[in-house]
Amino acid sequence: xxxKIRFFARFRELLGTDIVxxxxxxxxxxxxxxxxxxxxxxxxxxxxxxxxxxxxFVILMKNGKRIELTDAAKTPVVDGDEIAVFPPVAGx
Amino acid sequence: MFSQRELERYKRQTMLFGEEGQERLxxxxxxxxxxxxxxxxxxxxxxxxxxxxITIVDMDVVDQTNLNRQILHFDRDIGKKKTAxxxxxxxxxxxxxxxxxxxxxxxxxxxxKLIGKADGIVDAxxxxxxxxxxxxxxxxxKIPLFHGGIRGFYGQATTIIPGTTPCLKCIFPKAPPKxxxxxxxxxxxxxxxxxxxxxxxxxxxxxxxxxxxxxxxxGMQAHAEELCVERNPACEACSNMTTTKTPARxxx
Numbered sequence: 001x002x003x004k005i006r007f008f009a010r011f012r013e014l015l016g017t018d019i020v021x022x023x024x025x026x027x028x029x030x031x032x033x034x035x036x037x038x039x040x041x042x043x044x045x046x047x048x049x050x051x052x053x054x055x056x057f058v059i060l061m062k063n064g065k066r067i068e069l070t071d072a073a074k075t076p077v078v079d080g081d082e083i084a085v086f087p088p089v090a091g092x
Numbered sequence: 093m094f095s096q097r098e099l100e101r102y103k104r105q106t107m108l109f110g111e112e113g114q115e116r117l118x119x120x121x122x123x124x125x126x127x128x129x130x131x132x133x134x135x136x137x138x139x140x141x142x143x144x145x146i147t148i149v150d151m152d153v154v155d156q157t158n159l160n161r162q163i164l165h166f167d168r169d170i171g172k173k174k175t176a177x178x179x180x181x182x183x184x185x186x187x188x189x190x191x192x193x194x195x196x197x198x199x200x201x202x203x204x205k206l207i208g209k210a211d212g213i214v215d216a217x218x219x220x221x222x223x224x225x226x227x228x229x230x231x232x233x234k235i236p237l238f239h240g241g242i243r244g245f246y247g248q249a250t251t252i253i254p255g256t257t258p259c260l261k262c263i264f265p266k267a268p269p270k271x272x273x274x275x276x277x278x279x280x281x282x283x284x285x286x287x288x289x290x291x292x293x294x295x296x297x298x299x300x301x302x303x304x305x306x307x308x309x310x311g312m313q314a315h316a317e318e319l320c321v322e323r324n325p326a327c328e329a330c331s332n333m334t335t336t337k338t339p340a341r342x343x344x
Binding site for chain 1: 126128129130131215216217218219220240241242243244246247248263264266267268269270271273275280308310319320321322324
């Protein structure tokens with residue numbers, strides 16, 4: 001099955017966006033993002049901390065609905081899901 | 093009532109919303125938090141549109157490194173207080189409005205008093221701690237917060253109507269780390285102009301506001317999109333407000 005991952009702002013600079021990827025049935029939200037982000041160490045470090053947890057400011061959405069960071073490891077992705085990962089943009 | 097000079101000045105926009113609309117802008121008081129990259133286009137466009145009273149607050153001095161984006165400030169202003177520079181430019185752009193430029197750091201101890209009886213708060217800050225403070229005051233006073241943020245070629249904006257839309261903490265519960273962010277001047281130009289457009293629509297009571305939607309701009313792709321955002325029932329800032337379906341606009 002395939003899902004689409006969309007990164008925004010700084011995450012997009014480091015990892016690209018609209019990444020369509022094949023995932024095995026039963027794959028969890030957080031493991032999918034981890035695998036995808038590993039392609040670029042700076043991209044991974046922008047999203048995850050040293051323990052491999054999401055930085056607390058990261059916003060996750062699945063098909064337009066917010067996913068709590070604490071639920072990402074137990075939220076499965078299904079065929080056709082569109083996943084958004086973005087940071088709050090802080091400058092003014 | 094308008095002077096002949098004002099009638100001429102606003103002629104091309106009273107074609108859109110009449111003298112009645114112009115009167116609504118004239119009677120309004122808008123608080124702009126920050127006279128930097130976002131605050132520059134926001135204050136310029138609200139001044140020339142004829143928003144009657146503009147309070148603009150900043151604690152910084154104009155620095156050479158500001159000048160690639162902070163179009164309120166000129167090379168000759170380096171070393172001057174941003175508030176002094178802003179007041180001079182805004183008053184020169186439109187002598188028929190009142191500009192209060194206040195040189196102070198916005199803090200918990202002074203935010204409520206600074207914002208006073210303003211009809212809305214425009215977020216032109218560069219950090220989340222102050223944004224959360226503005227969010228709290230907007231909730232307490234039940235006035236809108238026009239949010240904007242930028243970095244590099246990317247930007248975001250949304251209009252927050254306390255009790256109706258998600259607040260800033262519903263959307264962004266945790267602040268990102270502080271950084272010296274890269275930016276090209278057009279990005280705050282684009283986002284700040286969207287915020288000013290929201291203020292004008294809100295004051296006029298017409299159009300569709302950028303509510304319950306996070307506008308996201310990618311200048312590199314020249315692509316804009318929006319994400320739906322929802323209130324967080326457990327939000328530490330606004331969950332005690334009951335949801336109202338009142339139209340999100342200024343009362344007549």
